[in-house]
Amino acid sequence: MNWAVITPLIIFLFIIFAVGFWSNKFVLKSNSFLEEYFLGERQMGGFILAMTMVATYGSASSFIGGPGVAYTQGLGWVLLAMAQLATGYFTLMVLGKKFAIISRQYKAITLIDFLKNRYHSKTVVLLSAASIIIFLFSSMTAQWIGGARLVESLTGLPYTVALLIFAFSVLVFVIVGGFRAVALTDTIQGVVMFMGTLILLIATIKAGGGIPRIIADLAAENPNLISPFGAERTLTPAYVSSFWILVGIGVVGLPQIAVRAMSYKNSKAMHNAIIIGTVVVGFIMLGMHLIGVFARPVLPGVKIGDTVMPLLSMKVLPPFVAGIVLAAPMAAIMSTVDALLILVSSALVKDVYLNYIKPTASDQQIKKVSFSVTAIIGVLVILLALSPPDLIIWLNLFSFGGLESVFIWPVILGLYWSKGNKYGAITSMILGMSSYIIFDRFYPNPLGVHTVVLPILISLAGFVVASMFTDSKASSLGLEK
Amino acid sequence: MKDKRFKIAHREALIGVVLVVINFVWWYGFAYGLGSKKVEDYSYIFGLPAWFFYSCIAGFVVMIILVSITVKFVFKDVPFEEKERNTE
Numbered sequence: 001m002n003w004a005v006i007t008p009l010i011i012f013l014f015i016i017f018a019v020g021f022w023s024n025k026f027v028l029k030s031n032s033f034l035e036e037y038f039l040g041e042r043q044m045g046g047f048i049l050a051m052t053m054v055a056t057y058g059s060a061s062s063f064i065g066g067p068g069v070a071y072t073q074g075l076g077w078v079l080l081a082m083a084q085l086a087t088g089y090f091t092l093m094v095l096g097k098k099f100a101i102i103s104r105q106y107k108a109i110t111l112i113d114f115l116k117n118r119y120h121s122k123t124v125v126l127l128s129a130a131s132i133i134i135f136l137f138s139s140m141t142a143q144w145i146g147g148a149r150l151v152e153s154l155t156g157l158p159y160t161v162a163l164l165i166f167a168f169s170v171l172v173f174v175i176v177g178g179f180r181a182v183a184l185t186d187t188i189q190g191v192v193m194f195m196g197t198l199i200l201l202i203a204t205i206k207a208g209g210g211i212p213r214i215i216a217d218l219a220a221e222n223p224n225l226i227s228p229f230g231a232e233r234t235l236t237p238a239y240v241s242s243f244w245i246l247v248g249i250g251v252v253g254l255p256q257i258a259v260r261a262m263s264y265k266n267s268k269a270m271h272n273a274i275i276i277g278t279v280v281v282g283f284i285m286l287g288m289h290l291i292g293v294f295a296r297p298v299l300p301g302v303k304i305g306d307t308v309m310p311l312l313s314m315k316v317l318p319p320f321v322a323g324i325v326l327a328a329p330m331a332a333i334m335s336t337v338d339a340l341l342i343l344v345s346s347a348l349v350k351d352v353y354l355n356y357i358k359p360t361a362s363d364q365q366i367k368k369v370s371f372s373v374t375a376i377i378g379v380l381v382i383l384l385a386l387s388p389p390d391l392i393i394w395l396n397l398f399s400f401g402g403l404e405s406v407f408i409w410p411v412i413l414g415l416y417w418s419k420g421n422k423y424g425a426i427t428s429m430i431l432g433m434s435s436y437i438i439f440d441r442f443y444p445n446p447l448g449v450h451t452v453v454l455p456i457l458i459s460l461a462g463f464v465v466a467s468m469f470t471d472s473k474a475s476s477l478g479l480e481k
Numbered sequence: 482m483k484d485k486r487f488k489i490a491h492r493e494a495l496i497g498v499v500l501v502v503i504n505f506v507w508w509y510g511f512a513y514g515l516g517s518k519k520v521e522d523y524s525y526i527f528g529l530p531a532w533f534f535y536s537c538i539a540g541f542v543v544m545i546i547l548v549s550i551t552v553k554f555v556f557k558d559v560p561f562e563e564k565e566r567n568t569e
Binding site for chain 1 (some may be wrong): 494505556558561
């Protein structure tokens with residue numbers, strides 16, 4: 001084992017634990033357990049809000065998968081990754097103040113609370129809870145596997161041990177600390193991600209002999225690597241542009257992101273978060289993917305894309321610094337998993353248990369149920385990750401685009417279109433999800449754009465047509481006009 | 482009853498959409514406008530191909546500036562908590 005690399009990782013874990021236990025004090029003394037545990041009592045300031053959004057969004061793929069593809073595809077993939085710059089400002093601007101005001105009026109703690117109060121429909125609630133539980137559960141498992149593989153490759157520990165270490169560290173702070181612990185650790189993790197990107201980018205440029213030299217080496221190997229079209233000229237403008245939907249504006253529909261847009265303190269926090277979030281998300285995405293491309297002349301002949309980032313760090317940095325940089329992907333995975341864990345738990349406790357199983361539960365009961373549900377989900381995920389069933393892998397493929405297709409219109413049109421009603425929402429959710437799965441299975445990337453584009457348009461049409469067609473009783477909520 | 486805060490909220494959401502359109506046009510225009518040439522004919526800025534520099538690096542900086550200006554000068558502070566009931 002390489003202790004110089006591992007020491008920074010262990011220090012990092014201890015800091016995370018400390019934050020978890022510190023947050024537990026708030027959970028224990030809070031007057032409103034649910035709002036504290038699942039939303040941190042809407043007390044997030046601008047910096048924390050920005051960081052928790054960036055860290056939740058930035059996952060294994062930003063630090064491991066993405067740079068790996070950039071290594072093979074060249075600058076065209078960095079161009080594609082820059083579609084994510086929009087997530088920094090678009091989500092908060094569009095959900096924005098209206099979402100913050102209305103979710104306070106509704107006293108909504110989860111995204112589903114909002115939908116429930118907006119549409120007054122049990123079907124909408126159950127469909128949303130089901131999509132969140134099924135899809136986020138599987139994507140959580142996938143991230144968990146990624147985290148364990150990373151620990152495995154860094155420490156040389158066997159996969160099972162690596163998984164248990166990784167899972168245990170996440171579970172402890174999420175169970176005891178709730179949303180506040182998640183947001184605070186996200187902030188630390190976001191800073192680690194930012195610093196890691198900066199250090200590795202500088203070291204890689206230095207190792208490659210400066211940018212002009214690296215670009216010349218790339219062009220000499222294959223001129224397409226420095227074109228926007230990818231190494232084999234397969235990245236068409238239509239395909240690359242369609243990622244603006246998948247990883248840019250569609251992100252508004254991801255429940256783990258949307259719930260953060262109801263967690264902030266005041267409009268000042270939101271304003272600051274928009275600026276900080278844009279800078280940080282843009283820098284991390286630009287930096288990490290550029291690192292992937294620049295790694296090519298420095299570290300030629302890597303076969304498995306996912307290993308580019310760890311191998312590069314070990315090669316261009318002194319071991320202790322490599323440890324700090326490699327804490328970044330670990331942080332990215334942890335901060336995604338913790339957000340998903342608390343969200344799935346809130347869907348079960350708040351949206352299913354309290355709505356339909358035991359609405360009269362006492363505070364003490366709710367506390368017990370929340371802690372144990374979070375723990376049980378965590379343990380279940382560990383069991384699944386030990387020998388992942390094919391179904392989980394399969395479902396995970398849909399979770400990003402699938403959730404976007406389900407939630408984007410019920411949320412957006414629910415906020416901004418007073419005529420939207422529950423029939424529209426139900427139609428749009430069912431159409432969005434099923435058309436996404438069907439396109440993905442039978443006709444991926446139709447018309448040369450990413451699979452997600454058509455289902456989002458179909459669910460929009462479904463929402464509008466069904467709402468107009470049905471009696472608009474449900475719309476008289478005074479949301480608009 | 483109409484809530485004045487919503488007028489501000491609607492305007493700001495619309496600004497978000499406008500910004501994303503500007504962002505996209507800038508990104509697309511420079512990337513494929515300059516990048517579609519033959520690679521031998523590329524010009525370079527700070528060692529990077531011009532299309533990449535303008536589309537991704539300058540585009541990033543421009544968006545930070547635009548977003549900051551909008552947020553600082555156009556966006557308005559509104560209270561989120563209820564002082565009185567605004568809806569029925």
